[in-house]
Amino acid sequence: MKYIEIIKNMTLEEKASLMSGKDFWQTQDIERLGINSIFLADGPHGIRKQAEAADHLGLNASVPATCFPTAATVANSWNLELGKKIGEYLGEEAVAQKVNVLLGPGINMKRDPLCGRNFEYFSEDPYHAGKMAAAYIRGIQSHGISACVKHFAANNQEERRMSIDTIVDERTLREIYLTAFEIAIKEGKTKTVMSAYNMLNGEYTNENMHIMRDILRNEWNYEGVVVTDWGGSNDRVAGLLAGNELEMPTTAGETNKEIIAAIKSGKIKEEVLDECVDRLLDLIFTTEDVYKNGYKQEFNVEEHHQVAQEVAEESIVLLKNEGNILPLKKGVTVATIGEFAQQARYQGAGSSIVNPTKLDNTLQCLKDSGLVNIGFEPGFERYGKRSQGKISRACALAKKAEVVLLYIGLDEATEAEGLDRQNMKIPENQLDLLNALYEVNQNIVVVLSCGAAVEMPWITKVKGLVHGYLSGQAGAQAILRVLTGAVNPSGKLSETYPIRYEDTPAYHQFPGKEVSVEYREGVYIGYRYYDTAKVNVLFPFGFGLSYTTFEYSNLQVSKDAVTFSITNTGDVAGMEVAQLYVGCKSDDIFRPSKELKGFAKVLIGAGETKTVSIPFDDKTFRYFNVKTNQWEIEEAQYNLMIGASSADIKLEDTLFVEGTGAPLPYDKAKLPSYYSASKANTIDQNEFEQLLGRKVPVSKWDRSKPLGYNDTxxxxxxxxxxxxxxxxxxxxxxxxxxxxxxxxxxxxxxxxxxxxxxxxxxxxxxxxxxxxxxxxxxxxxxxxxxxxxxxxxxxxxxxxxxxxxxxxxxxxxxxxxxxxx
Structure with missing residues (x-):
């Protein structure tokens, strides 16, 4: 232990007091020993340090800070350097507000499009999410403070999130739901991890010895601090045994007494508490170093706003460009329609809500865009109420313009922490508006604002579709720069857009309504399911258009990497995201047909050719073997695919890879749906139990029992x-x-x-x-x-x-x- 001398001088009561908060956002201090309180603040895409009464729902305003695009938005940039840059600017603002631990990034998988918090998460792919998170962490922690990766683990629904039991097999847990955390912890070296609210296979995550001790501490050698999500502690002593140092917020000393009583009774050894105190002291002392000799209490608001704009510009995704309607030429007359053009939808709701330092407005930015805006009409009521009058006025304006810029999307109350969406649809009143506009002017360019996938049965009625996601305080200007061609769009989707919600792999198992939620689809989430089961989608994972074109050639494969060339065959410079997918040709172990194992984003001038190399790493060929209980490599031929998206493979070759000689983990005859994948979203309970290796718990409440602590x-x-x-x-x-x-x-x-x-x-x-x-x-x-x-x-x-x-x-x-x- 690093701080053994300090710990020797502490009373049992003092040690226990450090294990829970002093108040809503601060840790306990011990003045006589020089141990200060440290401050934890929400901050996945901007610092939320509340000036008034503290809460965890975003109710009370926070100190102004730059509202950067959300993680779901930045993930579409596929740019690790950009992620690190955001982290650096977040870290600078955190220091200016004297924050020690920034609660983010969030890296839970987008198992289902309806999870209400998907706007805070990066991807449906663990490799992609892990790499982006590691970049953020490196940037944040370059300022001497701590990032806090959350929510560990398998927290993929908001409904009943504080009590739902996630039932998932070990291989799926490792390959899909823990890999992003593994990358963030090993490569990002985060100093803090936040445990999730939910239960995992029958145990609350912060008490779960398997993920907290066996994997996090012993396998990944994590030496940092684990903090509960706010109010997420169930049994404080069990959490301590699992290595959960910090419970937040304060319980006014109640759980400290439980720890003291457990030690005095011999239920736990004092050495367990000492280890937790030592790790927490390390977090306190290392993150306080930056403040010892004074610190910069201001940041350049304009510079940070400009960075937020640059990030948004590189994260915007062009999804449709029929007849090259975009970019819009200078002098084109446009009718600006849609409530979101006047009052931007630029961030999510809940604990991540940021009080922006400034906020760009589309109607103001249009004045300097080079476009001729002939007027604005809201066209719809923000929260879904129908208004024929608003539609009529919008149509009257649209008739006079060459192009309609239609700003639509989801409202703040639809995408929010603590709630899941009810469907994947854009509100009906917005679609009524779109249908009416189509009758009077078919040159419609939709600017979409939402933090997750939506159905688009209406897409045939628009010629252009620019998806801004939730693009932060500078998003309005960034979107206009893409629309006018000042910026060549280079964002690519980090999640699949299915044609309809019924096509999704977890459709029959989301959300868990009562006791548990079963992850019957196993490893087949997102594109892993759609591509393997050959389900048609609207927009595949990794998809995004550009104002130029790219040609791939000259694939070369070695034992360590793939190398290939990309040529910009258009007449403007652009950035291309090249993606490496790997698929095993053996069918002895069921696998998705392809999995992302690397990517690179490159800027290529018009007519220029660049050579791109994507190295292999320890995750390129591995799978988790449930018989050996470790990562193995199957000896086989592997397809190496270079794609512009998961569905647009440009180059392909094979490579023979020597295996580790592990026994086969499954009896193929007992898992037919997993081996065929075509029925992975309709797997019955018996087959899921074969995969799980045990009976699933009863998923319904026992209504004969009296209600207890963990009932809702x-x-x-x-x-x-x-x-x-x-x-x-x-x-x-x-x-x-x-x-x-x-x-x-x-x-x-x-x-x-x-x-x-x-x-x-x-x-x-x-x-x-x-x-x-x-x-x-x-x-x-x-x-x-x-x-x-x-x-x-x-x-x-x-x-x-x-x-x-x-x-x-x-x-x-x-x-x-x-x-x-």
């Missing part, structure tokens, strides 16, 4: 207590009523912060206002013993207040003695 408020509908059922229906009514009157954001907060909250969260998230003994009383009330429970609550609250008063007196006396001494 939503389960009060089955409670024995009239009080609890009344509370449930009151919450349901409030949600319905708020949506009805247009208060969708407020309605969503009810679902995020109350409806799906487990009862233990009431204690974990209230900073000691309600403790676990009081919660016992609340549960008595819920389970039909109203007055007994109420008496218990009042008794325990009185006891708690007396304890706080006594503690304050003791602390005051100690301070007085210290002062006099």
């Amino acid at each position: 408020i939503s389960q009060c509908q089955y409670a024995k207590g009239t009080f609890a059922r009344f509370t449930f229906y009151s919450i349901k009514f409030a949600y319905w009523f708020l949506k009805k009157i247009g208060k969708r954001t407020t309605a969503n907060i009810i679902m995020m912060s109350i409806y799906n909250m487990p009862f233990r969260g009431v204690a974990r998230m209230t900073g000691g206002v309600i403790n676990m003994p009081m919660l016992d009383g609340i549960l008595m009330m819920v389970n039909g013993h109203f007055f007994k429970g109420l008496r218990h609550v009042l008794k325990e609250r009185s006891k708690m207040l007396k304890g706080v008063k006594a503690q304050n007196i003791t602390q005051a006396q100690a301070m007085k003695e210290q002062k006099n001494g």
